[in-house]
Amino acid sequence: MENKNSIKKKLIKIFGADSVSDKQHDLYLHSYDATENEAHLPDFICLVENSKQLVQVIKLANEQKIPLVPYITGNNIGGLTIPVKGGIILDFSKKMNKVIHVDEDQMYAILEPGVTFGQLDAYLKKHHPNLRYCYPFAPPYSGVVGNAILSGMNNLSATHGSMGDWINGLEVVLHDGSIVKIGSCFTKEEENWDKWYSRYPMPDLMGLFVNWQGMTGLVTKCAVQLWLRKKIQTFIIAMTYGGDATAELIREFGRLELIDDLSAVSLEVAKMSLGFPTPKKFDFEPDYAILIPISAHSQKHFKIKMELLNEALKIINNRVKRKIILTDFNYLSAILGEGVRCFADLPNVVIPLVEYSGLTWIGSYAPINKLKPLMEEGEKIFKKYQVPAFIYMKSMKGSHYAIWRPIIRFKKHAEEKKVHEICKELLEMGLHYGIIPYKTPIWITEYLKEKIIDPNWVKFFTDVKKFMDPNNIFNPGRWGI
Amino acid sequence: MEKKENMEIAWINNPEDILGIGIKNLLNYRYEEPKFHNAVEKFNQVVVFDFEDLYPISVHFQKPIIEILPFNGKSHNLKLKISLNTLISIMRGDYSIVGAFVRGKIKSRQWWKFLSIIQLLRILIPAMHRAKERAEEYGK
Numbered sequence: 117m118e119n120k121n122s123i124k125k126k127l128i129k130i131f132g133a134d135s136v137s138d139k140q141h142d143l144y145l146h147s148y149d150a151t152e153n154e155a156h157l158p159d160f161i162c163l164v165e166n167s168k169q170l171v172q173v174i175k176l177a178n179e180q181k182i183p184l185v186p187y188i189t190g191n192n193i194g195g196l197t198i199p200v201k202g203g204i205i206l207d208f209s210k211k212m213n214k215v216i217h218v219d220e221d222q223m224y225a226i227l228e229p230g231v232t233f234g235q236l237d238a239y240l241k242k243h244h245p246n247l248r249y250c251y252p253f254a255p256p257y258s259g260v261v262g263n264a265i266l267s268g269m270n271n272l273s274a275t276h277g278s279m280g281d282w283i284n285g286l287e288v289v290l291h292d293g294s295i296v297k298i299g300s301c302f303t304k305e306e307e308n309w310d311k312w313y314s315r316y317p318m319p320d321l322m323g324l325f326v327n328w329q330g331m332t333g334l335v336t337k338c339a340v341q342l343w344l345r346k347k348i349q350t351f352i353i354a355m356t357y358g359g360d361a362t363a364e365l366i367r368e369f370g371r372l373e374l375i376d377d378l379s380a381v382s383l384e385v386a387k388m389s390l391g392f393p394t395p396k397k398f399d400f401e402p403d404y405a406i407l408i409p410i411s412a413h414s415q416k417h418f419k420i421k422m423e424l425l426n427e428a429l430k431i432i433n434n435r436v437k438r439k440i441i442l443t444d445f446n447y448l449s450a451i452l453g454e455g456v457r458c459f460a461d462l463p464n465v466v467i468p469l470v471e472y473s474g475l476t477w478i479g480s481y482a483p484i485n486k487l488k489p490l491m492e493e494g495e496k497i498f499k500k501y502q503v504p505a506f507i508y509m510k511s512m513k514g515s516h517y518a519i520w521r522p523i524i525r526f527k528k529h530a531e532e533k534k535v536h537e538i539c540k541e542l543l544e545m546g547l548h549y550g551i552i553p554y555k556t557p558i559w560i561t562e563y564l565k566e567k568i569i570d571p572n573w574v575k576f577f578t579d580v581k582k583f584m585d586p587n588n589i590f591n592p593g594r595w596g597i
Numbered sequence: 598m599e600k601k602e603n604m605e606i607a608w609i610n611n612p613e614d615i616l617g618i619g620i621k622n623l624l625n626y627r628y629e630e631p632k633f634h635n636a637v638e639k640f641n642q643v644v645v646f647d648f649e650d651l652y653p654i655s656v657h658f659q660k661p662i663i664e665i666l667p668f669n670g671k672s673h674n675l676k677l678k679i680s681l682n683t684l685i686s687i688m689r690g691d692y693s694i695v696g697a698f699v700r701g702k703i704k705s706r707q708w709w710k711f712l713s714i715i716q717l718l719r720i721l722i723p724a725m726h727r728a729k730e731r732a733e734e735y736g737k
Binding site: 350355383386387390392395396398400401402439441442443444446447448449450451452453457 | 613614615616618619622623650651652667680681682684685688689728729731732733735736
């Protein structure tokens with residue numbers, strides 16, 4: 117590798133002097149995230165504006181064997197943009213953040229990587245008020261494309277699954293500097309925004325980039341499916357006692373395809389949002405609060421949905437030890453306090469997630485028939501370490517699977533060791549019940565490779581990575597490669 | 598604990614259970630109103646709201662403090678059986694409080710204390726109206 121000054125000059129030639137930094141304060145800001153994962157300084161920060169710059173920087177990175185780490189807003193909870201091998205942070209958030217096109221008839225949006233959920237929401241409300249995307253349990257400044265290509269969940273997940281399922285097309289810069297379009301946009305035509313309407317039926321090359329954490333190429337455009345913004349959008353909430361009732365409600369309500377989403381959180385989490393950072397949980401209180409966004413085309417449609425949900429609830433209530441309470445969230449939040457609205461009015465800053473300097477989790481896809489032991493065993497681990505339980509669960513795509521996500525808030529530079537112990541215990545317990553972690557930090561992928569994953573899969577995965585990135589310049593270190 | 602200057606009822610405790618938090622928030626809709634403090638002072642009783650779908654909670658409207666506590670079986674002046682959905686139905690206007698009594702949605706074995714019940718309603722109904730307005734804003 118040439119010396120840093122020489123590389124800096126080349127980067128300035130590519131990106132411009134005002135878009136390249138090696139100042140310590142800039143490097144520091146891009147060296148860590150909220151998690152307990154170890155920080156590491158990059159060598160340069162570059163603000164990316166277009167694909168041509170990426171072609172040039174990839175050429176440079178290959179020549180000099182410099183890592184390239186894609187970065188949007190850095191608020192993922194997996195250490196995904198920590199440059200563990202140093203190198204160049206490619207920051208897409210400042211200059212490559214346009215909503216390129218919205219196709220109203222075919223209901224999709226083509227986005228640059230830096231577009232945030234807040235930005236897309238505002239854009240659609242202004243220009244296409246009859247359409248909506250979705251929102252994760254994350255702040256409005258989180259990146260849409262990053263979430264989509266990492267299969268994030270959202271407030272329409274109970275019906276539509278993860279954001280990864282809704283990608284129509286990608287434009288990616290590969291290791292050799294070629295720019296490739298994937299999906300129905302794969303034609304020779306340049307900038308024909310009409311063609312990004314489907315992911316299939318050609319061989320699904322999208323899988324070479326989705327969930328790879330930026331290890332196989334740099335995504336520069338992403339077409340995401342949009343959905344009709346229905347006339348009625350409201351919320352109901354369930355409160356449950358015990359693992360049986362909670363798991364059954366999540367599973368049964370999810371499979372009815374009547375609701376947009378279903379997010380269960382430990383009751384403690386609701387209290388956190390109401391001004392109790394380390395809440396007590398009393399035995400007589402419900403264990404979980406389950407927020408259920410529901411939308412409908414008309415009052416009549418909404419009424420029918422509610423009738424069906426109430427019928428299903430009656431059946432569930434006959435089976436569980438203690439009856440589930442289902443009520444109107446707008447009214448309940450007016451009683452409880454403004455704070456709980458942070459879970460509903462997305463995109464939003466979810467108060468309990470930002471109260472501490474540190475935040476980490478075991479984010480996982482889970483078999484929906486194992487939610488009960490997952491929540492009960494998870495609660496025991498939280499109790500053992502005297503940390504308020506913060507378990508978040510969802511039904512996904514008609515209850516074909518679930519999300520199980522125990523979350524830990526902590527003080528940075530003070531509690532990392534303890535937090536890591538808790539995470540490891542939660543991970544081992546979760547794996548016992550068949551979870552698969554997502555948006556995984558390196559220590560988890562190494563653990564999975566060692567203990568869980570079939571070596572044939574690991575070899576295949578490693579071979580694909582070598583093929584896609586022979587010089588290992590794309591986010592190296594991820595998955596231990 | 599919150600202190601309110603120049604008012605007879607100066608404190609509402611900080612309950613840590615979810616229903617207690619809700620009842621405090623509901624009462625807080627009226628916290629700035631002298632009428633509310635006068636009504637509480639006149640009332641001066643311990644009421645148990647037995648939320649049959651959740652758990653019973655007691656509200657001690659006793660000068661100079663309103664104390665909201667999970668019910669521990671100790672003495673009280675008035676006990677009302679209610680559910681969370683009944684409370685919300687009344688707020689939403691599905692039926693009135695009187696209608697809720699008539700329908701058996703609110704139950705009390707202490708009918709001879711109807712004056713106390715009316716006094717209690719004077720405290721609660723305006724607070725519920727304010728909460729309703731807030732809920733309707735959320736629904737927009």
